[in-house]
Amino acid sequence: MISPEDLAFDAAHIWHPYTSLTHPLPVYAVESAEGCLLKLSDGRVLIDGMASWWACIHGYNHPRMNAAIAEQLSKMSHVMFGGITHQSAIDLSKQLVEMTPDVLETVFLSDSGSIAIEVALKMALQYWVGLEQPDRTQFVTVRGGYHGDTYHAMSVCDPVGGMHSLFASSLPKYLFADRPQIKFDQPWDESDFESLRSLVMQQEETVAAIVMEPIVQGAGGMHFYHPTYLKRVRELCDDVGCLLILDEIATGFGRSGKLFAMDHAGIVPDILCLGKALTGGYVTLGATMTTRSVAHGISACGVLMHGPTFMANPLACRVALESVRLVREMDWALQVGRIEAGLRRGLEAAKGLANVADVRVLGAIGVVEMVKPVDVAAMQREFVARGVWVRPFGKLVYVMPPFCISDEQIEGLTAAIVAVCASAS
Numbered sequence: 001m002i003s004p005e006d007l008a009f010d011a012a013h014i015w016h017p018y019t020s021l022t023h024p025l026p027v028y029a030v031e032s033a034e035g036c037l038l039k040l041s042d043g044r045v046l047i048d049g050m051a052s053w054w055a056c057i058h059g060y061n062h063p064r065m066n067a068a069i070a071e072q073l074s075k076m077s078h079v080m081f082g083g084i085t086h087q088s089a090i091d092l093s094k095q096l097v098e099m100t101p102d103v104l105e106t107v108f109l110s111d112s113g114s115i116a117i118e119v120a121l122k123m124a125l126q127y128w129v130g131l132e133q134p135d136r137t138q139f140v141t142v143r144g145g146y147h148g149d150t151y152h153a154m155s156v157c158d159p160v161g162g163m164h165s166l167f168a169s170s171l172p173k174y175l176f177a178d179r180p181q182i183k184f185d186q187p188w189d190e191s192d193f194e195s196l197r198s199l200v201m202q203q204e205e206t207v208a209a210i211v212m213e214p215i216v217q218g219a220g221g222m223h224f225y226h227p228t229y230l231k232r233v234r235e236l237c238d239d240v241g242c243l244l245i246l247d248e249i250a251t252g253f254g255r256s257g258k259l260f261a262m263d264h265a266g267i268v269p270d271i272l273c274l275g276k277a278l279t280g281g282y283v284t285l286g287a288t289m290t291t292r293s294v295a296h297g298i299s300a301c302g303v304l305m306h307g308p309t310f311m312a313n314p315l316a317c318r319v320a321l322e323s324v325r326l327v328r329e330m331d332w333a334l335q336v337g338r339i340e341a342g343l344r345r346g347l348e349a350a351k352g353l354a355n356v357a358d359v360r361v362l363g364a365i366g367v368v369e370m371v372k373p374v375d376v377a378a379m380q381r382e383f384v385a386r387g388v389w390v391r392p393f394g395k396l397v398y399v400m401p402p403f404c405i406s407d408e409q410i411e412g413l414t415a416a417i418v419a420v421c422a423s424a425s
């Protein structure tokens with residue numbers, strides 16, 4: 001059990017995501033985790049609704065993932081990737097090339113999701129230099145997006161709600177179209193695409209790439225937009241000859257009900273970013289994939305100027321390989337479909353609550369949008385008291401549990417959400 005002194009040390013000395021050291025929020029000490037359960041150091045057990053921010057799709061302490069990382073550990077935990085290669089990087093990259101659309105043939109393995117985005121943006125810029133069109137330096141995206149917290153990634157996040165407005169004056173200025181309005185299952189309306197189309201048409205000659213989260217806008221508001229929107233984005237990129245960068249860091253590996261969210265629209269990007277569930281949540285790893293033609297364009301002006309110290313870390317690659325193998329062996333579509341049905345059933349009751357603005361479910365993602373921003377610490381306490389781990393932000397109470405969550409656990413999770421939302425002031 002973590003001592004009160006250690007918790008006090010934590011509060012006084014350790015930063016947590018999006019926190020202040022003068023007004024620290026309570027943290028819960030987790031001792032261990034197993035399957036879909038988090039075990040707190042005081043002995044309480046919580047059903048995990050978050051999969052540790054989309055990542056732990058196979059659950060915690062998975063025997064095969066544990067064995068895979070242990071096997072790699074006994075050989076080498078790390079070796080530099082400059083001038084050296086290793087089997088785990090090769091095997092993982094083979095799997096990624098195989099399971100993504102045929103044209104995505106090259107793999108850059110980096111440290112995290114944000115870095116996968118940084119690499120994608122650099123690739124796009126270098127590609128246009130390679131093609132002797134160096135004026136193509138603009139990125140275009142939509143409002144409501146989230147692509148990470150590093151510097152250039154921040155510049156394509158939602159400029160208002162994207163948690164980075166503090167840095168706005170020193171960030172590069174890119175172009176933002178309106179957020180897609182037509183929801184995933186509403187009838188499509190072409191007018192929804194007008195904002196992005198006209199923005200790009202005005203800047204046709206300077207656009208390097210359009211950057212999007214396919215179908216699911218995650219941390220920027222948990223919106224599910226219409227697949228036709230994404231089809232139109234691909235057509236527009238082809239029309240004006242710019243690149244399409246898709247950020248599947250949150251959605252990749254089955255989460256939205258398709259293996260990749262872009263599959264809802266049947267389109268393929270020029271550059272694809274992966275992260276989060278890539279390692280089944282074991283350690284951090286990002287991947288940026290491109291077509292052969294993008295790779296050739298980049299190489300036309302020399303080497304790609306990126307090479308992190310821990311590039312293609314063997315432990316990360318080996319455990320990612322195992323995670324990807326598990327995804328390919330399991331009937332993930334069946335599991336995600338089962339979770340989707342369970343979330344729909346369980347969250348239905350939240351629709352009638354006066355303080356709830358919207359309830360939406362897509363794949364293994366369930367969202368209750370409240371009318372007003374919630375008191376995160378107070379709500380968190382209520383959730384823990386009811387034996388579930390849900391971490392709201394803003395107006396959003398949302399879950400994306402590990403795929404191994406049982407039907408009973410889904411019921412427990414959704415019942416807690418309905419009860420806690422009902423009693424939220």
Ligand SMILES: *Cc1c(COP(=O)(O)O)cnc(C)c1O
Nearest residue numbers: 112113114146147148218249250
């Ligand atoms: C989480 C996330 C990122 C950033 O990944 P990190 O590993 O946190 O750097 C980027 N894009 C999307 C869509 C994400 O959900």
